[in-house]
Amino acid sequence: MAKLFERTRLGKLELANRLVRSATWMGLATGDGQVTADLIEVMEMLARGGAGLIVTGHAYVSPEGQASPRQLGAYADHLVEGLARMAGAVHGRGGKIVLQLAHAGVFARTNLTGMPALAVSRTGKFEPGKCRVIEAEDIERLVSDFVAAAKRAVEAGFDGIQLHAAHGYLLGQFISPLFNRRTDRYGGSAAGRTLLCRRILAAVRATVGPAFPVLIKMNSSDLSPGGLSPDQAVEAAAYLAKEGVCAIEISGGLPRGGGLSPTWTGIDSPDKEAYFSSEASLFRKNLDVPLILVGGIRSFEVAANIVEQGLTDLVAMSRPFICEPDLAARWQAGDRRPARCRSDNLCFRPGLAGKGVRCVTFRKAVRTGS
Numbered sequence: 001m002a003k004l005f006e007r008t009r010l011g012k013l014e015l016a017n018r019l020v021r022s023a024t025w026m027g028l029a030t031g032d033g034q035v036t037a038d039l040i041e042v043m044e045m046l047a048r049g050g051a052g053l054i055v056t057g058h059a060y061v062s063p064e065g066q067a068s069p070r071q072l073g074a075y076a077d078h079l080v081e082g083l084a085r086m087a088g089a090v091h092g093r094g095g096k097i098v099l100q101l102a103h104a105g106v107f108a109r110t111n112l113t114g115m116p117a118l119a120v121s122r123t124g125k126f127e128p129g130k131c132r133v134i135e136a137e138d139i140e141r142l143v144s145d146f147v148a149a150a151k152r153a154v155e156a157g158f159d160g161i162q163l164h165a166a167h168g169y170l171l172g173q174f175i176s177p178l179f180n181r182r183t184d185r186y187g188g189s190a191a192g193r194t195l196l197c198r199r200i201l202a203a204v205r206a207t208v209g210p211a212f213p214v215l216i217k218m219n220s221s222d223l224s225p226g227g228l229s230p231d232q233a234v235e236a237a238a239y240l241a242k243e244g245v246c247a248i249e250i251s252g253g254l255p256r257g258g259g260l261s262p263t264w265t266g267i268d269s270p271d272k273e274a275y276f277s278s279e280a281s282l283f284r285k286n287l288d289v290p291l292i293l294v295g296g297i298r299s300f301e302v303a304a305n306i307v308e309q310g311l312t313d314l315v316a317m318s319r320p321f322i323c324e325p326d327l328a329a330r331w332q333a334g335d336r337r338p339a340r341c342r343s344d345n346l347c348f349r350p351g352l353a354g355k356g357v358r359c360v361t362f363r364k365a366v367r368t369g370s
């Protein structure tokens, strides 16, 4: 059997295989972040479809930290009931699910939140009137918001949490020298730039106990001039690994015109796949923590080789599972054709229009026979 389909563990998290559905905002929550029947249906399809681990879309931990319309929330107790239904539905289908916790920082949608966006520093993305710089008391509140959201994940029965420190959102903004020009102890060096993340990890640990699985997704590069470089990312990851994360998911890129995005287009041959592989090998060489690679993985052979050769321990995909929630089961059953996903990012469009993220290309291709 391919190693990809062997059972594995991340800390106490036991997984049926090494394929992960990477966090994907589906645009299917209610306007205030509650779970809906449509979102549960998607999660059930993914669990039935055989991914060893499902990471939810990013759930905002503070009301001012919302990034996208109809985004999942984890910022208040009234959301726990729906989250518990979601986790229960996945477990009912034999799946495992972790809740991704996030804050959009300077990229929050102020038109949705009605509040100023929180900026790490007064850098390029800072818009006076729309943003304000994070003060010492904001930091204390952010730590407690992440901890409260982690507690809600436990209460709702999730198998773990993943901190979203990738893609230029708030925790990634702290880690990145492009966004973080702070002169207090939260900036200046890798130790300073990771301090907020480390404080959150330690406080979460103190609250949820030593065994509860805590993962982190981070950039291996901001892919942007002045942004986090692969060497700086490894240095930051070493600090984070010391806080007892059970896996690091390796991604990269920034949102909305901040550089290259995490979702590259034109992945039409195996040599274009797994586009953070060289950064991942740097992580592997320098860190002793389970790793997950995401970004452009489309073929069974590419995915299988990554784990076979030990580049990372698991592989994750997002867009392929939007198009084919049963991709893992298909591969496992012996149909090893590549994912149908064309990596054109058109799946964002219905999501941004409030209709939920879905593959429009493949449906169109089926209708027209192209």
Ligand SMILES: Cc1cc2nc3c(=O)[nH]c(=O)nc-3n(C[C@H](O)[C@H](O)[C@H](O)COP(=O)(O)O)c2cc1C
Pocket: 022, 023, 024, 025, 026, 056, 057, 058, 100, 164, 166, 167, 217, 251, 262, 263, 264, 294, 295, 296, 297, 316, 317, 318, 319, 320, 347, 348, 351, 357
């Ligand atoms: C519609 C959509 C929503 C996404 N939402 C999230 C998210 O909530 N959290 C996150 O960490 N990444 C998110 N991503 C990024 C993916 O998890 C992944 O890192 C990226 O798409 C590259 O992987 P892929 O080539 O397999 O799609 C999203 C991507 C897409 C296409």
